[in-house]
Amino acid sequence: MKILLIGCGKMGGAMLRQWAHTDDYHITVADPAATDLPDGVTHVSKATDLPVGFFDVVLIAIKPQMIADVLPDYAPALKSGGCFVSIAAGCSVATIAGVVGDAAIIRVMPNMGAMVGLGVSGLFANQTCTQKHRSDITALIALTGTCVQLASEDEIDRLTAVSGSGPGYVFEIMRSYVEAAQSVGFDQPTARSLVFDTIVGAVETARQSDASLEELRNSVTSKNGTTQAGLEQLMRSGQLDALLNDTVQAAYARADALK
Ligand SMILES: NC(=O)C1=CN([C@@H]2O[C@H](COP(=O)(O)OP(=O)(O)OC[C@H]3O[C@@H](n4cnc5c(N)ncnc54)[C@H](OP(=O)(O)O)[C@@H]3O)[C@@H](O)[C@H]2O)C=CC1
């Protein structure tokens, strides 16, 4: 399958790392700034360097605000019967169709876990897509991690607010947790290692357990013990619930505004 990747920055580059492991895809990157591309990937700096009607997939991985300006130049590179795939946050199928016309369009919302093959993606296909478009793109995305099929376009905006932006929330929580570990006297490498391994162990325990998250939390919490003392601060006045709820709602509202 011949794929044109428009934009090879943080997210496009992370996905490309996984696709470069297989010979099933012939990938061309169009990005004036791209450097250090994996072996076997073709690079062009501008749309006029591309053949017309050549690619099975044109994958849009530029910022949503640039799509209206940039996509018209690249759209002719898609072959008849091919499909557009967009990973741009918020930018709707209708907005993309407004640029490229009636076409098979799939929106995918990946996340940064793709960098290590542990990404989470949601996929929404418009009515023009065939079952083959959907299965081909699902297989492509599955190389970067898990891929959830979505029945409505609104779901992809809601998923964006949870898993698309999610690594950003988690990195910030980890940063703050590491600082707290340093505040009780650990040097930074030790603090990072304690925090990272604690999170990995907690995630894997939850994944392998049938217990609810509340039950797992309670399994750590001895009456009048250290965890109870810590959790009384973490959960004070419901602030943590409110903060995380506001976080996800704000990201969802932003995805909606980027339509
Ligand atoms: N980062 C993330 O975690 C996620 C991002 N996304 C989506 O992925 C998309 C890209 O985001 P991200 O990777 O973070 O952003 P980046 O800025 O890292 O990547 C965008 C890339 O596109 C390049 N570019 C700019 N103009 C053009 C052009 N005319 N033709 C081709 N390439 C061009 C940029 O070059 P230059 O830097 O020189 O401008 C840059 O390398 C966005 O739509 C975002 O919503 C989706 C899920 C997660």
Ligand SMILES: O=C(O)[C@@H]1CCC=N1
């Ligand atoms: O912040 C953003 O808009 C993009 C989409 C999801 C993660 N990064």
